[in-house]
Amino acid sequence: MRRTRSTTLRNPSTALLAAVAVLLGLLALAPSPAHAAPGSSDAAATGLHISNGRLLEGNGNDFVMRGVNHAHTWYPGETRSLADIKALGANSVRVVLSDGHRWTRNSAADVAAVIAGCKANRLICVLEVHDTTGYGEDAAAGTLDHAADYWISLKNVLAGEEDYVVINIGNEPWGNTDPAGWTNPTIAAIKKLRGAGFKHTIMVDAPNWGQDWQGVMRANARTVYDADTTGNLIFSIHMYSVFDTAQKVTDYLNAFVAARLPILIGEFGGPADQWGDPDEDAMMATAERLGLGYLAWSWSGNTDPILDLATGFDPARLSSWGRRVFHGANGIAQTSREAKVFGGTAPDTRAPTAPGTPAASGVSPTSVTLTWAAATDDVGVTGYEVVRVNGTTETTVASSTTTTVTVSSLTPDTAYTFAVYAKDAAGNRSPRSATITVTTKKDTGTPGAGCSVGYRVTNEWPGGFQAEITVRNTGTATVNGWTLGFAFPAGQTISNMWSGTPTQKGSSVTVAAASYTSTIPVNGSVAVGFTGTMLTTNPAPTAFTLNGTTCATG
Secondary structure, three states, X not given: OOEOOOOOOOOHHHHHHHHHHHHOOOHHHOOOOOOOOOOOOHHHOOOOEEEOOEEEOOOOOEOOOEEEEEOOOOOOOOXXXXXXXXXXXXOEEEEEEOOOOOOOOOOHHHHXXXXXXXXXXXXXXXXXXXXXXOOOOOOOOOOHHHHHHHHHHOHHHHOOOOOOEEEEOOOOOOOOOOHHHHHHHXXXXXXXXXXXXXXXXXXXXXXXXXXXXXXXXHHHHHHHHHOOOOOOEEEEEEXXXXXXXXHHHHHHHHHHHHOOOOEEEEEEOOOOEOOEXXXXXXXXXXXXHHOOOEEEOOOOOEOOHHHOOEHHHOOOOEOHHHHHHHHOOOOXXXXXXXXXXXXXXXXXXXXXXXXXXOEEEOOOOOOEEEEOOOOOXXXXXXXXXXXXXXXXXXXXXEEEOOOEEEEOOOOOOOEEEEEXXXXXXXXXXXXXXXXXXXXXXXXOOOOOOOEEEEEEEEEEEOOEEEEEEEEEEOXXXXXXXXXXXXXXXXXXXXXXXXXXXXXEEOOEEEXXXXXXXXXXXXXXXXXEEEEEEOOOOOOOOOOEEEOOEEEEEO
16 A cells, blocks of 8 residues: 655644744753763764764764655565665665554564665664654554554664664654643653663654644753663654745754754655645755755655655656755765765775766657666766756756666757766765767657546645546557647646656646656556646646647546
């Protein structure tokens, strides 16, 4: 079963309070000069630990998480995901587990295999129990106490893994109902784990479905932190539509840093939803400026696929959200550094050689396949990044763990210049390859083409909506590459789209196929989904064309 992202504001009206709550300056965060932080001695540290508000490795090296979330408990067969996430440059991964309260319990053997997979792929592993999500508001949610018991049952698996594993007690363990109730159960769960002998760094999520828009975690952070006798505690804020301005992002994170209280962004999203448009650029830039970790939601498998970083768990099919997280400004490829525990004291600073000049094949009106000679590296090449070159500007358009990739969603009869970079496990980037210029074919339609299009609104709220377009091939030949055209009749605009790439000028819209929807077999169909804005009414488009052919509707 596909799962939606874990974080939502259950009541849209709560967003009206978010700006006030996030911007509050709460004096409870202020450090007390006369108070020594517990467990601050690095000499006594075991593995990953906290010192002076920073997450450090056992050798005292500063460690800044740059990674993603992976929904392992719902997709236990996707065992390749850890290697794919690493190949794209991540140094850590937050793994979704279940304590059995709401979903199928992950066994000790399964958790041991997850840890082994993280270590084999040189990833720091944050393990979290997801069953606690929205406690107090979601009747299906479990308690932090139940989650703590689960961790204790895994003690034999977790003991000795302090260098590699952070224990995130429970995901978003309180909803919007009486979030002040979060504090005491959080303290109790921390004490329960410490009483059981756990020495790991412990991570705690905020209430309000992780977004702390009422400031409860911020106000009580010092009290919660001081309750941990080891001091090895880090706070996790989840940033979605509550954090829709740079001011809200920076104010929240700066408050913890100023108080020398450790924090990271344990989940965040970029695509807009019905509650707002998160400022992911500010999140990533602020995290980099302050040296704080971030873990994007989520690798793949969301019911709401705009939050999938990779489509269908395929690293060669990164979404626009995935390309932003891995290859954009302050992204993982640019800022991630591997934990020293995997590579000894001498860091890998040597970049791979430049890949060979890419060669083009399979050129269509909307896609091209590129192939190049492999780069070499003293440790090992882990992946390649394909960029479009336009003068002095580069835009990442695809990633691959092999020496070939198909670049899709291109415009017919247009010249594109491409080049390739190689990367290694330490995040070193090679010199750029030589470039190749390719002109896509003209879009002359598909011989024997016929089509029908169905359009339906799947959700609607004041000022916005979500819709699905189903394109069916009713012709006599397979459609290989397509562009869909239509016009909105009442001023609607597309905000975000999945399974296609939109271009809108006024009311006119064209949609280019994604790589995984570009082929439509005879009598087959593909679906494109999107969110949009509307004025007072939301009538459906009345006419559609596919590669210039008028389609039936309905």
